[in-house]
């Protein structure tokens with residue numbers, strides 16, 4: 483196969499940041515994607531419907547002229563979140579989903595949830611209305627090894643919360659383990675999982691072998707090879723439980739190449755070329771559209787994009803090594819393999 487056409491993909495987990503970083507990043511995602519679920523972990527976080535509306539307007543203003551890109555906004559769940567504000571913002575069409583960060587789990591998560599009982603009224607209101615909860619599925623307990631944090635979260639937090647809140651629709655964000663793959667498939671139409679581009683490509687060796695490679699460090703951290711293979715099987719299976727959420731998470735190089743480097747891989751620029759390469763390697767190019775274009779809208783109960791894109795196979799694709807942001811350069815994820823699929827103009 484040398485050409486493949488699919489409905490324009492969406493990105494169901496994206497960090498666009500704010501200010502000059504946002505102005506540099508918005509065009510990178512708008513070039514290929516139709517819609518994206520926008521993460522709310524700004525400083526300070528996006529916690530109210532009014533803040534989400536203002537952030538949506540800043541994103542729209544950062545888009546290239548004539549762009550059809552639609553940001554789908556999320557609220558950052560805190561222990562003070564008002565259920566009525568969430569429901570109203572959803573009813574007004576401002577907010578698509580709510581994001582749960584366990585406090586301290588990842589970048590800008592200090593305002594996240596410590597005591598899950600405190601957010602029960604919000605979760606119950608969301609279950610009633612059908613507002614999805616996007617979950618960063620990692621425990622933060624210092625006695626739990628960082629490579630085990632996702633699997634432990636499923637047993638200790640996610641499963642109990644789902645049992646206590648029947649009808650709650652949940653997206654396990656950026657799953658990285660076989661346990662995540664298996665759990666996501668067990669919940670029917672009210673449970674889904676996003677898988678990133680980079681977790682289909684790297685295992686933990688990429689971060690640690692031959693020297694520390696900060697541009698491969700993200701959270702949840704990449705795991706052993708057996709987990710990467712489970713993610714590849716899930717993504718290429720066509721199973722509607724799994725859909726693309728790049729978790730493209732830009733940090734400027736000085737904050738990555740640092741004695742205490744930030745977590746996040748930036749993949750917006752070359753994601754579709756990488757995915758086509760991965761799906762081709764797996765003999766599953768015909769299932770790329772399920773993963774990138776169909777399963778996400780199905781979970782979020784949104785229409786599939788009518789617009790289509792074509793990927794063409796040819797000589798290795800050139801893409802920039804870095805994107806300049808006005809704050810400093812952001813390194814584009816290097817998949818450590820030539821990419822042969824480019825998005826046709």
Ligand SMILES: NC(=O)N[C@@H](CC(=O)O)C(=O)O
Nearest residue numbers: 497588589700701731745746
């Ligand atoms: N994935 C990451 O490594 N980082 C994300 C936060 C997140 O999605 O957990 C970020 O905002 O930088």
Ligand SMILES: [Zn+2]
Nearest residue numbers: 588618655701
């Ligand atoms: Zn996360």
Ligand SMILES: [Zn+2]
Nearest residue numbers: 497521729731
């Ligand atoms: Zn993220």
